[in-house]
Amino acid sequence: MQTHLTESPTTSPAAPIEDNAGYAILKTLRNYGVDAIFGIPGTHNLEFYRHLVPLGIRPVTTRHEQGAGYGADGWAQQTGLPGVVITTSGPGLLNALSAAGTAYCESRPLIILSPGVPEGEEFADIGSLHETKDSTAAAGAIVEWSRRVHSATEAVHAVHDAFDMFRYGRPRPVHIEVPLNVLEGPSDCPEDLLEAKPVRAGQAAVPAALAELLQAPVVTTLNGKGALPESHPLSLGSDIRLPAAQDLCNDADVLLIIGSKVGESELWGGRLTPRGSVVRADILPSQAHKNVRSDVALIGDAAVVVPQLVTALGPLDRTKADVGSVRDSLRRQAWALSPGLSRIADAAASVLPAGTIVGGDSSQITYLGTASFIPQDLPHSLLYTPAYATLGYGLPASIGAKIAAPDRPVVCILGDGALMFAVQELITAVEQRLDLVVVCVDNGGYAEIRANEADRGIAPVGVDLAQPDWAALATAFGGTGHEVAGAADFAPTLKKAMHSRGLQLLHVPVGLFDAAISPETTT
Numbered sequence: 001m002q003t004h005l006t007e008s009p010t011t012s013p014a015a016p017i018e019d020n021a022g023y024a025i026l027k028t029l030r031n032y033g034v035d036a037i038f039g040i041p042g043t044h045n046l047e048f049y050r051h052l053v054p055l056g057i058r059p060v061t062t063r064h065e066q067g068a069g070y071g072a073d074g075w076a077q078q079t080g081l082p083g084v085v086i087t088t089s090g091p092g093l094l095n096a097l098s099a100a101g102t103a104y105c106e107s108r109p110l111i112i113l114s115p116g117v118p119e120g121e122e123f124a125d126i127g128s129l130h131e132t133k134d135s136t137a138a139a140g141a142i143v144e145w146s147r148r149v150h151s152a153t154e155a156v157h158a159v160h161d162a163f164d165m166f167r168y169g170r171p172r173p174v175h176i177e178v179p180l181n182v183l184e185g186p187s188d189c190p191e192d193l194l195e196a197k198p199v200r201a202g203q204a205a206v207p208a209a210l211a212e213l214l215q216a217p218v219v220t221t222l223n224g225k226g227a228l229p230e231s232h233p234l235s236l237g238s239d240i241r242l243p244a245a246q247d248l249c250n251d252a253d254v255l256l257i258i259g260s261k262v263g264e265s266e267l268w269g270g271r272l273t274p275r276g277s278v279v280r281a282d283i284l285p286s287q288a289h290k291n292v293r294s295d296v297a298l299i300g301d302a303a304v305v306v307p308q309l310v311t312a313l314g315p316l317d318r319t320k321a322d323v324g325s326v327r328d329s330l331r332r333q334a335w336a337l338s339p340g341l342s343r344i345a346d347a348a349a350s351v352l353p354a355g356t357i358v359g360g361d362s363s364q365i366t367y368l369g370t371a372s373f374i375p376q377d378l379p380h381s382l383l384y385t386p387a388y389a390t391l392g393y394g395l396p397a398s399i400g401a402k403i404a405a406p407d408r409p410v411v412c413i414l415g416d417g418a419l420m421f422a423v424q425e426l427i428t429a430v431e432q433r434l435d436l437v438v439v440c441v442d443n444g445g446y447a448e449i450r451a452n453e454a455d456r457g458i459a460p461v462g463v464d465l466a467q468p469d470w471a472a473l474a475t476a477f478g479g480t481g482h483e484v485a486g487a488a489d490f491a492p493t494l495k496k497a498m499h500s501r502g503l504q505l506l507h508v509p510v511g512l513f514d515a516a517i518s519p520e521t522t523t
Contacts, residue, residue, distance in 0.1 A: 072400060348374060357408055478503065
């Protein structure tokens with residue numbers, strides 16, 4: 001007797017609908033100018049991915065959805081457009097929520113697109129793939145708004161609403177969930193609704209005009225770094241967190257605060273308690289008295305308010321300000337926080353080409369080094385998250401920035417702990433054929449937390465971390481690794497790497513620079 005084994009019949013998927021809701025959403029985004037998205041293709045989001053290449057949208061596949069969110073953030077800061085992330089359902093979306101939390105905290109424009117369970121299967125608990133109790137609510141707890149749409153038209157309206165907020169309100173992340181049957185089904189959206197809405201007429205702010213008119217020194221937060229070129233004689237850089245800058249603000253006859261909540265994460269435990277009058281310009285009434293009460297509140301977009309102030313004030317007879325002594329005090333105070341890290345950042349600044357975008361992370365080398373010692377003349381040229389203070393941001397954000405601004409040099413300078421949070425994205429940089437330099441400043445683990453433990457009388461626990469062979473790791477990923485053996489070798493090695501192609505990684509042990517060196521040594 002013979003037993004005949006036959007294969008189980010397979011069901012072929014139905015013929016795809018080309019003009020589906022996925023197309024309507026992506027076409028609308030393309031019409032707004034979005035030409036790159038970040039994400040990972042998955043079983044449920046393929047009707048988003050189908051349309052990317054035909055629409056001229058570059059797909060950037062990161063190796064984790066968190067990296068996709070941070071890559072989109074770096075891209076957005078260079079383009080002025082919202083970053084866009086496509087996740088799959090369930091775990092893909094939840095993996096991206098840390099990046100969404102960052103965008104919310106730092107007021108960054110981000111759109112997350114995800115598929116959801118088909119209509120009628122909400123809360124079904126039937127064991128379907130990627131089943132999640134309530135994805136829309138999960139995202140909604142983090143982002144500005146999260147919508148589960150029920151038609152292509154509703155989804156496209158959500159995209160328009162997002163751009164309206166980004167343009168005329170406080171930019172923050174949004175999430176649009178498209179049920180699978182809607183995503184894959186025919187679009188009901190009229191073609192004219194896919195067109196981008198025109199920008200309302202407005203004015204462009206001239207960064208230096210108001211400061212020059214008033215002869216007022218300008219200090220920024222870290223997120224505002226470069227809003228006024230830091231080479232300008234009235235600029236005091238982004239060191240609002242240092243006592244000399246806070247004393248200047250508190251002693252001023254009038255303090256003008258533009259577009260900042262001056263939160264504790266930017267002030268590092270200091271306080272702004274101005275003795276003079278306070279004028280605040282902000283796009284939201286809710287910010288008028290936040291953390292520092294204002295005497296005069298100007299509600300509106302800074303790009304409109306600042307030129308109006310210049311016009312209203314007219315010519316003024318003001319003595320030319322000399323801020324050199326304050327600038328010197330700030331440099332000394334910044335240097336004293338960590339002479340070794342200050343020296344690394346100073347050496348980097350000496351060889352970085354003009355216009356270099358510097359990626360940072362919640363690493364000591366960023367907030368004790370590059371933030372103070374690498375000046376920037378263009379906004380959004382320090383990629384950092386001073387309030388959310390997440391690890392794993394710097395590398396993917398630098399990748400996104402390089403994709404958005406391929407003609408600008410990009411260097412990511414971060415600690416070993418931060419790099420390990422996103423080390424898999426090294427291969428993303430290689431795959432995307434980017435010329436990107438990564439400087440891994442190695443302090444052996446989580447040095448700040450090690451110091452925090454010591455301050456509490458706790459012996460080091462969980463902070464001294466094993467290290468890979470960083471140079472060999474970069475080479476294994478398809479880049480070029482450099483082991484910096486001495487302090488004098490760092491600047492020339494970095495200069496060479498900045499003029500080389502592909503991924504370049506420098507491993508820099510912080511111990512090489514730990515000697516207590518005064519700032520006068522490098523000036």
